[in-house]
Amino acid sequence: MKTMTVSKMKKKAWALFSQMIRMRDCLRTTGCSSWGLCISCGKRYHIKLLQAGHFLPGRHNANLFYERGTHAQCYNCNINLKGAILAYMKALIVLYGEGIVEELEANEKTLLKFTIPYLEELCVKFKAEINRLEKEGYGNKNS
8 A cells, every 4th residue: 555645745735726726717717617717817728738826835834735825827927037926915805805915925934734634525525526626617618
């Protein structure tokens, strides 16, 4: 039996979280489960070309798996433009209202100790949400 390390479990949780975020945003922006709009530039991309981009960077804090601070982003905005933060911030305010940036900044200060049980719980949660999103998007995959 393979020994699961925190690092491997975190990687598994991230893969599920990224899939969930991209599916959520594809359905939210286009009504289709396989195409979505980048939160920063607004261009349409296939889900496989979108990434789960964070408004605030950080792989060790509470924002890593925080849904309100992570959205579908194209490679150019997420990587080349280092998050395209100004456009991202404007889109966040439209989505969640004033105060979202302060919420994310406060959340950023919360350090989490990632444990295998905690990450396993996240995986269960993310899988359930992916299943729900798949049902919601059923029939819209080829739109």
